[in-house]
Amino acid sequence: MxxxxxxxxxxxxxxxxxxxxxxxxxxxxxxxxxxxxxxxxFPFQINFPNYTMDQLLDILKMMAKERDYRLTNRALLKVEQQIEICLRNEPFTFSNARYIRNILERAIRQQAMRMMQYVHYSEDQLTILRADDFTFHK
Incomplete structure (x- = not known):
């Protein structure tokens, strides 16, 4: 304040x-x-519209690519369904791109935990985020 x-x-x-x-x-x-x-x-006020679903998914893919990760189609579908829930339940407080960054970072941590169960794995396995890597909570 x-x-x-x-x-x-x-x-x-x-x-x-x-x-x-x-x-x-x-x-x-x-x-x-x-x-x-x-x-x-504060004479100038600018209101920015929320990103569209397609823009949010593009942001997710871009952020993942910047970290050398790829998402499966099922992972993208799961994220899209979660975004729809957020938009329906929290239309005024949904945090848009920050939310996308947070769920991606959680998915990367989850994927790392999942990979710990394997003795041998390919580079491909290390760079793919699956639907089960994405978990959502308040």
């Missing part, structure tokens, strides 16, 4: 720096209402 000193610094140095705040629309509106002069100090 911004205190009086921070607000004074923002005013005194307004021509020398840029402050960017990011958050969900409703929460940002509530925040800007906490101080009568706060909204005028």
């Amino acid at each position: 911004l205190n009086k000193t921070m607000v004074k610094l923002m005013e005194d140095y307004r021509d020398e720096f840029i402050l960017i705040l990011a958050g969900y629309s409703n929460e940002m509106d509530s925040f800007l209402q906490t101080n009568p002069g706060l909204r005028s100090r």
Whole structure:
């Protein structure tokens, strides 16, 4: 939360720096209402639309590829079904690409645990994420 000193610094140095705040629309509106002069100090507000399902799956594939992983079709389908659940149950708080990054990182850890059961494995086995590597929880 911004205190009086921070607000004074923002005013005194307004021509020398840029402050960017990011958050969900409703929460940002509530925040800007906490101080009568706060909204005028943030004259530009940009609302970014949520990614589409196809964009989220593309982000997942891109993030996996950057880490040298590939996903099976069943893994992609499982993630798509989970995203649909999130969009239905949490339409205003679904975290989009951050959620994708988090589930990918969990899947990579799960895949590493799964691979520990094998004595011998191929490079291909090390780079494929399967549906059972993706687990979802709140």
